Amino acid sequence: MSLFDYFFVFLTLLLGCLADCPAGSLRGSTSTNCYKVVGSPTSFLEAQSICLSHNGNLTSINSAYENLFLASNLAELFPTSPNIWTGGNRIIVPGNWTWMDNRPFSYTNWNKGQPSSVSGNDCLTLNLPAGTWSAQSCSLTLPFICEVPSTSDQALTSAPCTAPTVPPHPTYSCESGWHYFEYTNQCYNISNAGNWQTARLYCMQVGGQLASIHNAAENGFIIDIIPNLDGDTWIGLNKLEGSWEWIDNTPVGYTDWAYKEPSGDGSCALINNVNGYDRLHWNDYDCNGIRNFVCKKSAMVSYGK
Numbered sequence: 001m002s003l004f005d006y007f008f009v010f011l012t013l014l015l016g017c018l019a020d021c022p023a024g025s026l027r028g029s030t031s032t033n034c035y036k037v038v039g040s041p042t043s044f045l046e047a048q049s050i051c052l053s054h055n056g057n058l059t060s061i062n063s064a065y066e067n068l069f070l071a072s073n074l075a076e077l078f079p080t081s082p083n084i085w086t087g088g089n090r091i092i093v094p095g096n097w098t099w100m101d102n103r104p105f106s107y108t109n110w111n112k113g114q115p116s117s118v119s120g121n122d123c124l125t126l127n128l129p130a131g132t133w134s135a136q137s138c139s140l141t142l143p144f145i146c147e148v149p150s151t152s153d154q155a156l157t158s159a160p161c162t163a164p165t166v167p168p169h170p171t172y173s174c175e176s177g178w179h180y181f182e183y184t185n186q187c188y189n190i191s192n193a194g195n196w197q198t199a200r201l202y203c204m205q206v207g208g209q210l211a212s213i214h215n216a217a218e219n220g221f222i223i224d225i226i227p228n229l230d231g232d233t234w235i236g237l238n239k240l241e242g243s244w245e246w247i248d249n250t251p252v253g254y255t256d257w258a259y260k261e262p263s264g265d266g267s268c269a270l271i272n273n274v275n276g277y278d279r280l281h282w283n284d285y286d287c288n289g290i291r292n293f294v295c296k297k298s299a300m301v302s303y304g305k
């Protein structure tokens with residue numbers, strides 16, 4: 001190789017090291033914004049679920065600059081789609097707009113007459129190419145954009161520009177308020193209270209899913225962290241076209257239905273916690289019921305010496 005070739009290789013490595021955004025994502029309006037187009041048009045909830053699987057969220061929009069950046073770039077990416085999903089919604093906190101990534105909902109750019117007060121229009125679309133916002137039905141099938149962490153965020157924990165070393169002792173932990181279960185390496189949190197869909201959305205907003213349960217040990221662990229006299233608890237099991245499915249797409253094997261359950265009086269599952277009613281086993285129930293719920297997410301990992 002010539003000196004120039006060496007220089008070129010060095011430059012490529014350097015730029016690779018300094019690149020802000022993961023492969024396949026669009027560098028945003030600041031060094032910490034990265035956007036990724038994944039999946040095909042779908043509902044708001046499914047779109048958020050797909051973004052989570054890419055380690056991100058449906059995008060928030062936090063400044064006029066970011067709004068303009070997204071509107072102009074996305075109009076080129078989606079020339080035939082006048083609307084795309086963002087992470088704005090008023091489902092998590094009924095009546096109040098929030099972003100799925102929990103950033104403050106301070107900047108707004110509502111279209112004239114928006115947000116619509118029509119019941120059920122609870123999810124925020126970015127209108128292309130104008131960049132104005134509308135409140136629309138969350139069940140519409142629309143393209144979407146995920147916001148994913150920059151590699152510099154990831155570098156804080158993984159140091160990608162130094163030689164890889166074998167991590168000697170991984171230790172797992174959970175945020176405050178979450179309970180660590182060593183057999184699954186997952187964190188669990190009991191929250192109150194919402195209907196099943198709200199519970200599902202809340203769990204996604206905090207980076208997890210409404211919990212799936214795969215064996216008696218995991219079931220027992222969750223039961224142990226439910227406050228004693230605190231009512232029933234939604235889990236991530238629901239009935240789709242007649243068959244019970246976990247919302248995190250893990251296979252349904254183990255179940256722990258209460259006596260004479262599932263009785264067919266609802267399409268969502270909870271852990272009974274009512275004294276005298278086959279307590280601490282599962283029951284199918286009306287998804288609109290307001291109950292506590294259990295979220296589950298991966299534990300944080302760090303490497304000691």
Ligand SMILES: [Ca+2]
Nearest residue numbers: 263265283284
């Ligand atoms: Ca039932």
